[in-house]
Amino acid sequence: MVMPYDSTPDTLRHSLRVAELMGELIKELLDRSVRHDLSKTREPERAVYDKFVPSLRATNYGSVEYLTLVEAMGEGLRHHYAHNRHHPEHFANGINGMTLVDLLEMLVDWKAATERTAHGDLAASLTINRERFDIAPQLMDILVNTARHFGWLAAEPDHNAAS
Structure with missing residues (x-):
């Protein structure tokens, strides 16, 4: 007599494999959470961030003034992008x-x-x-669904803005 198939052992093995992955x-x-942006604490980045962060904090993200400051950060910012995968510029x-994983770190960084x-x-x-x-x-x-899931949005992004 053939025993009926019991899927429980296969399901449990699958579940353990998913947990492993x-x-x-x-x-x-x-690992990334403890290494995030540490390159900013060393040269050639540190001096650039020391000089520009106070001004960046006083500007609106994406404004002409903000973009001008970012451009002025020059080699220090290029070094940061080159050494940090959570930036699209990398x-x-x-x-x-x-x-x-890069995208998750990027979204958390943006938040x-x-x-x-x-x-x-x-x-x-x-x-x-x-x-x-x-x-x-x-x-x-x-990205929006993830931010919404964690309660990070005070408002909804404008999905209709021109691309």
Whole structure:
């Protein structure tokens, strides 16, 4: 007599394998959480950030004044982008070169950056960055859904802004 199939052992093995693979993602996220932006504490970045961060905090993200300051950061900022994968500027093809882990760190970085200024707003930053980095509609939805899931949005990004 053939015993009826019991899917429980296969399901439990699958569940353990998924946990193992998710552990790899979690480890990567934890490693990045303790290494995030440490290059800013060393030259050639530190002097540039010491000089420009106070002015950047006083400007509105995406404004002409902000963009002028970012351009003036020159080699220090280019070094930062070259050594930090959570920036689209790190990749020759921008956001399309990023991994999901890069994207998660990027979104968290954008959220934390909005908290450093008086007028910071993640919804506004997402709207600006959608155009700045040519974020595809589907990816934009995923970023917004993630931010919404964690309660990071005080308002909704403008999905209708011109790209």
